[in-house]
Amino acid sequence: MCGVALSLASCSTHKPVMTVFKDLEATGEGVIELPSSQIKIKPQDELLITVTSLVPSATAPYNLPLSNPATLDHMKMTSTPYQQTYIVNNAGDIDFPVIGKFHVGGLTTEQIAAALTQRIEADVTDPQVYVQLVNFGVNVVGEVRNPMRVKVNSERFSLLDALASAGNMTEYGDRTNVMVIREENGVAKYHVIDLTKSDVVTSPYYYLQQNDVVMVQPTPTRESNARYDTNNAYKVQVVSTVVSAASVIASLVIALTVK
Secondary structure, three states: OOOHHHHHHOOOOOOOOOOOOHHHOOOOOOOOOOOOOOOOOOOOOEEEEEEEOOOHHHHHHHOOOEEOOOOOOOOOOOOOOEEOOEEOOOOOEEEEOOOEEEEOOOOOHHHHHHHHHHHHOOOOOOOEEEEEEOOOEEEEEEOEOOOEEEEOOOOOOEHHHHHHHOOOEOOOEEEEEEEEEEEEOOEEEEEEEOOOOHHHHHOOOOEOOOOOEEEEEEOHHHHHHHHHHHHHHHHHHHHHHHHHHHHHHHHHHHHHHHO
16 A cells, blocks of 8 residues: 555556667667658748859859848848748749749759759759758657757758757656657648657658657656646645635634624
């Protein structure tokens, strides 16, 4: 039987699972096939595209002019100019200098660079096209030490990378119940991941995409304690209110009695 002190916290003997990929503990070594980490461009994505060649004046018309600020999330005005970026419209297109409307939706940055290179090399010798996704970010919330939006500087960013960026899970984070929410084709899809199992790395949700939400659910013990704390706080508030009211009534009675 749980003692009085323990019962105030919880009589549950549940302990949070702290190990990730627990099923690999007995194997020692091995190989796991990884899924593709390629990011496909979506509407409202922001692209930085630079075109260069051995003759800078030849590719100058294919570059946007310099401006401040450079990106949507860089709103500080600075003395250093930055190259403007392209915002992908709802149809998946950008308006590219000289070329005009250019479809990028559903393509990777490598595919965009290759397609632009093919178009530009008709007029420019050996053009070099660099394409970067600059608005790649994910949100990490729930039972992590530092809930935050993580700005990603690489197109290869895993679920474990996101958790590490947020300071890792707390001791109350349920490693068997981590949810990834992803917007696709106008709907929000979600997938629950069990980090104690190594096959998580084969999931299409292991490598994150732009604007994914990683939500670490609390352990049952955490939820139970939270409910207890809420109920206990309410009871204390009620008792305090009753005591205060009784004190006021007693004071009034004493005052009337004295008179």
